[in-house]
Amino acid sequence: MGRTGGEPHLSIDGTGVQVSQIAENQYATLLLPYSNFSSLDELAKAVIDHAPQFSGRRDIT
Amino acid sequence: MPVRKNVVSLSAAERAALVTAIKTMKSKPDPDGVAGNLYDKYVLQHSLTMRTASPPNTDPNVCNMAHRGPSFCPWHREFLRRFEQDLGVPLPYWDWAADQASGSPETAPVWGDDLMGPNGDPASDPVTGRPAQAVTKGPFAHDPADPASWSIIQDSGLPADPTVPWLTRNFGGMQPTLPTPQDVTATLGVTPYDNPPWNVGSQGFRNNLEGFIGPGMHNAAHMWVGGSMMPATSPNDPVFFLHHANVDRIWANWQRQWFKSGKDDYLPVSGGPTGHNLTDGMFPWGAPSTPDSVLDTFALGYWYDDAPAPAVSSLNPATGADTGGDTVVITGAGFMGTTAVTFGTTPASAFAVDSDTQITAISPAGTGAVDVTVTTPAGTSPVSQADQFTYTAATGPQVTGISPTSGSSAGGDTIIITGSGFTGATGVSFDGTPASAFTVDSDTQITAISPAGTGIAVDITVTTPAGTSPPSRAGVFTYITPGPLVTGISPTMGSSAGGDTVVITGSGFTGATGVGFDVTSAADMTVDSDTQITAISPAGTGTVDITVTTPDGTSPASSADQFTYM
Numbered sequence: 001m002g003r004t005g006g007e008p009h010l011s012i013d014g015t016g017v018q019v020s021q022i023a024e025n026q027y028a029t030l031l032l033p034y035s036n037f038s039s040l041d042e043l044a045k046a047v048i049d050h051a052p053q054f055s056g057r058r059d060i061t
Numbered sequence: 062m063p064v065r066k067n068v069v070s071l072s073a074a075e076r077a078a079l080v081t082a083i084k085t086m087k088s089k090p091d092p093d094g095v096a097g098n099l100y101d102k103y104v105l106q107h108s109l110t111m112r113t114a115s116p117p118n119t120d121p122n123v124c125n126m127a128h129r130g131p132s133f134c135p136w137h138r139e140f141l142r143r144f145e146q147d148l149g150v151p152l153p154y155w156d157w158a159a160d161q162a163s164g165s166p167e168t169a170p171v172w173g174d175d176l177m178g179p180n181g182d183p184a185s186d187p188v189t190g191r192p193a194q195a196v197t198k199g200p201f202a203h204d205p206a207d208p209a210s211w212s213i214i215q216d217s218g219l220p221a222d223p224t225v226p227w228l229t230r231n232f233g234g235m236q237p238t239l240p241t242p243q244d245v246t247a248t249l250g251v252t253p254y255d256n257p258p259w260n261v262g263s264q265g266f267r268n269n270l271e272g273f274i275g276p277g278m279h280n281a282a283h284m285w286v287g288g289s290m291m292p293a294t295s296p297n298d299p300v301f302f303l304h305h306a307n308v309d310r311i312w313a314n315w316q317r318q319w320f321k322s323g324k325d326d327y328l329p330v331s332g333g334p335t336g337h338n339l340t341d342g343m344f345p346w347g348a349p350s351t352p353d354s355v356l357d358t359f360a361l362g363y364w365y366d367d368a369p370a371p372a373v374s375s376l377n378p379a380t381g382a383d384t385g386g387d388t389v390v391i392t393g394a395g396f397m398g399t400t401a402v403t404f405g406t407t408p409a410s411a412f413a414v415d416s417d418t419q420i421t422a423i424s425p426a427g428t429g430a431v432d433v434t435v436t437t438p439a440g441t442s443p444v445s446q447a448d449q450f451t452y453t454a455a456t457g458p459q460v461t462g463i464s465p466t467s468g469s470s471a472g473g474d475t476i477i478i479t480g481s482g483f484t485g486a487t488g489v490s491f492d493g494t495p496a497s498a499f500t501v502d503s504d505t506q507i508t509a510i511s512p513a514g515t516g517i518a519v520d521i522t523v524t525t526p527a528g529t530s531p532p533s534r535a536g537v538f539t540y541i542t543p544g545p546l547v548t549g550i551s552p553t554m555g556s557s558a559g560g561d562t563v564v565i566t567g568s569g570f571t572g573a574t575g576v577g578f579d580v581t582s583a584a585d586m587t588v589d590s591d592t593q594i595t596a597i598s599p600a601g602t603g604t605v606d607i608t609v610t611t612p613d614g615t616s617p618a619s620s621a622d623q624f625t626y627m
Contacts, residue, residue, distance in 0.1 A: 020123065030122065031219070033122070036273060
């Protein structure tokens with residue numbers, strides 16, 4: 001998990017997740033569009049816990 | 062006009078009709094041929110709109126065509142309006158704040174087996190492939206053995222969802238609580254509608270209601286339900302439409318609360334992201350589906366069951382002329398969307414809705430005591446003592462003008478008197494002196510012949526069996542006396558030795574043959590004009606009247622002509 005070329009990058013079990021940094025300490029993803037997240041960690045945890053596409057996955061990079 | 066009811070108020074028949082109507086949409090083709098059926102058209106439309114950035118934004122997570130920007134409210138109002146038309150029955154709303162206040166929102170009526178069905182089952186079933194949190198009861202449970210059972214769809218623009226075709230819910234899983242009634246009240250108090258930068262960073266009502274600031278509101282309810290309500294394909298869960306009817310109701314109530322205060326205005330008018338300005342065509346429909354086109358729910362043909370029926374609490378004034386035309390301020394509540402104001406059974410001559418609590422109306426002609434009622438699509442105000450307006454008979458004749466406004470003191474001039482209530486006039490008076498003659502030309506005009514008289518402020522009055530017109534500025538008549546008249550002098554004091562220059566003003570001075578300071582002639586005089594003479598005072602004492610003599614006579618002494626020797 002980190003930032004590549006100024007854009008946040010998130011991969012869960014090798015599957016990329018499109019993430020936007022929309023403000024300082026504010027991240028968003030269309031997988032969970034009804035919330036913003038204060039960190040990539042928080043976003044990744046929410047995706048694993050609540051986005052069915054990533055249910056049960058754990059390996060976050 | 063359909064009324065959108067609270068879902069808890071639906072009868073068993075209404076609940077059954079709603080469920081049947083929703084499931085029927087799954088069996089109808091998408092007229093656009095894009096989705097597999099009419100219902101799924103709305104799922105894909107919502108998802109596509111959510112994935113489409115609104116220029117100049119390039120990231121839909123900053124602002125897309127229906128979310129994270131001002132058009133959030135109008136876009137979903139139009140989306141629901143179109144869905145409701147296809148549905149064929151009124152959409153109810155899910156008042157999640159009330160359910161939260163009840164303490165057990167997970168067992169609220171909306172989740173009944175004859176409505177939306179319950180929470181998802183935490184257990185998965187590897188035999189059928191059923192995922193955890195799948196809804197297994199109620200009308201929207203998926204059954205692999207029943208092709209007619211409820212199936213949800215994916216959006217090819219998003220990562221594949223392995224739970225398809227099961228509808229899933231996970232109450233409280235990501236968002237532990239729903240917004241409260243206090244949250245709703247606080248949100249209703251936020252103005253203006255929106256603010257730059259017109260996205261998730263904006264302050265204002267929209268972003269509070271959408272939920273990126275404040276108590277979460279709309280977003281929180283999506284996340285509280287969880288499961289299929291989480292991604293952009295959230296209309297897969299039919300409760301989406303009940304949820305958004307509630308969001309729309311809150312916006313409608315906000316509009317009512319701030320109606321015509323200037324704070325209810327939709328913003329931005331221009332300068333915002335594409336699709337979000339007042340008259341922008343909204344994606345994907347385009348014009349005429351603009352934010353401006355959906356601001357009035359009454360005009361759209363629906364309202365919510367909590368919209369207050371109109372009620373009249375007072376009138377000011379509560380009386381008026383039987384001829385009508387009086388301005389009456391009506392106070393009360395529920396006046397937004399007023400379609401009629403009546404005095405008894407007669408419509409007001411005109412009315413303007415000043416706010417949700419005030420109407421200004423012009424009374425029609427009438428008699429006796431009548432109830433003033435206000436009608437909106439939500440009903441007609443009940444009659445009460447507070448809404449009674451009493452008509453009173455016109456109080457006799459009124460003089461509103463005369464022409465000409467002056468005439469000879471000898472009388473004989475024709476004077477046109479205008480006003481009202483002249484029918485049956487029995488007398489016309491010039492300060493108590495009857496007119497030499499008069500003719501009632503109409504209820505609004507009399508032609509009179511002035512009597513002989515004097516004075517410069519003579520009231521002309523008209524008497525009928527209903528009374529005598531009150532003196533008014535419009536009825537003042539001035540007698541013009543032939544011959545000289547002194548109306549002023551300057552200075553009004555001078556030396557007892559005489560020799561002071563005194564300017565005399567008045568009328569009828571042409572041909573003046575003398576100016577007297579009482580019985581003493583002026584030392585000298587010059588007739589400057591018909592209205593001015595310059596004289597030189599003679600010697601004298603005390604206070605004297607200055608008079609002017611012409612061949613027509615001598616001016617009468619008055620307080621205006623008095624000169625004092627010092």
